[in-house]
Amino acid sequence: MAFINFLKPKNTLEEGGRVSAPVQQDAGEPEKTCPNCHKSIPLSKLWAGNLVCPCGYHFRMKARQRIKLITYKDSFRELFSDIRSCNPLDFPGYTEKVETVTDASGEAEAVLCGTAAIDGMPCGLFVMEPYFMMGSMGSAVGEKITSLFEYATTHRLPVIGYTVSGGARMQEGLLSLMQMAKVSAAVKRHSDAGLLYVAVLTDPTTGGVTASFAMEADIILAEPGATVVFAGARVIEQTTRKQLPKEFQKAEFVLDHGFVDRIVSRSEQKKLLAEILRLHKGDNK
Numbered sequence: 351m352a353f354i355n356f357l358k359p360k361n362t363l364e365e366g367g368r369v370s371a372p373v374q375q376d377a378g379e380p381e382k383t384c385p386n387c388h389k390s391i392p393l394s395k396l397w398a399g400n401l402v403c404p405c406g407y408h409f410r411m412k413a414r415q416r417i418k419l420i421t422y423k424d425s426f427r428e429l430f431s432d433i434r435s436c437n438p439l440d441f442p443g444y445t446e447k448v449e450t451v452t453d454a455s456g457e458a459e460a461v462l463c464g465t466a467a468i469d470g471m472p473c474g475l476f477v478m479e480p481y482f483m484m485g486s487m488g489s490a491v492g493e494k495i496t497s498l499f500e501y502a503t504t505h506r507l508p509v510i511g512y513t514v515s516g517g518a519r520m521q522e523g524l525l526s527l528m529q530m531a532k533v534s535a536a537v538k539r540h541s542d543a544g545l546l547y548v549a550v551l552t553d554p555t556t557g558g559v560t561a562s563f564a565m566e567a568d569i570i571l572a573e574p575g576a577t578v579v580f581a582g583a584r585v586i587e588q589t590t591r592k593q594l595p596k597e598f599q600k601a602e603f604v605l606d607h608g609f610v611d612r613i614v615s616r617s618e619q620k621k622l623l624a625e626i627l628r629l630h631k632g633d634n635k
Contacts, residue, residue, distance in 0.1 A: 382409070386575075400616045408573050408616055410553065412455075413462045413479040416512055420620045425467035426475065430497045434458055435490045437521070444521040447483070455481040460515075461491045463498040465507065469624035471631065474502035474509040478559075480552075487559055488519035492529025495563065499536035499547075508546035508630055510623060513564040517557015530562035537566045546630040550619065551601065551610065553577050565609065569626060571619070572601035572610045 386407035401409040460482040478485040518526040549567035554577035579599040
């Protein structure tokens with residue numbers, strides 16, 4: 351049986367994730383150019399500021415970097431790391447792509463799940479990885495997040511979730527879309543048990559992830575400037591034949607329309623999450 355010859359990706363999202371801003375080499379320290387203010391910032395200054403430009407632009411951050419930023423010392427204990435992507439539909443080139451992004455990102459899948467403490471407060475934690483196929487949700491991602499919510503329900507833990515995703519993983523077809531319902535069911539059982547779920551939306555949170563567990567949290571936070579969207583702006587404009595407002599689908603726009611509870615800069619997230627977890631623990635004594 352002959353397979354269709356698929357065109358090569360024309361953008362970096364399709365190739366497995368958008369690369370970070372280009373590094374500019376000169377006689378001194380390496381720099382990155384901010385896509386917002388267009389200024390060059392020394393890498394040491396960016397890292398000192400948790401990958402936030404002085405203008406406020408939030409660069410994307412790898413999952414393990416986020417975990418280190420918000421958790422208490424070395425409290426993170428990874429769970430379900432043995433759950434890996436396969437190629438259930440024998441999609442041409444998918445196995446090779448997974449191998450490529452695994453090598454490039456250093457991760458075996460597009461989400462890390464486990465238990466941790468944030469300022470001493472225990473919780474279940476999942477953090478999606480933007481450099482693994484832009485955090486796209488396949489069967490393994492859905493199974494890992496579902497398993498985390500089930501573990502948290504059994505062990506009476508609140509859940510903190512960081513989302514970043516291009517949506518459902520097209521190479522797994524309907525099996526990928528099924529993860530929306532599976533994770534949502536686990537979130538509902540966790541909620542019915544009287545437990546807290548806080549989502550932090552980062553750039554970008556789109557597609558099936560937005561249409562399911564990203565928007566099902568008790569408290570929904572977002573990073574400044576994050577794209578939060580189901581369908582892309584161009585798709586909506588072409589379908590409705592209407593021009594969309596400026597900054598449509600950015601976190602600030604979504605906040606103004608009631609879909610996000612608060613926008614929180616990266617430097618403030620650990621403190622706020624710890625406060626929320628303390629309040630929740632107090633309510634459940």
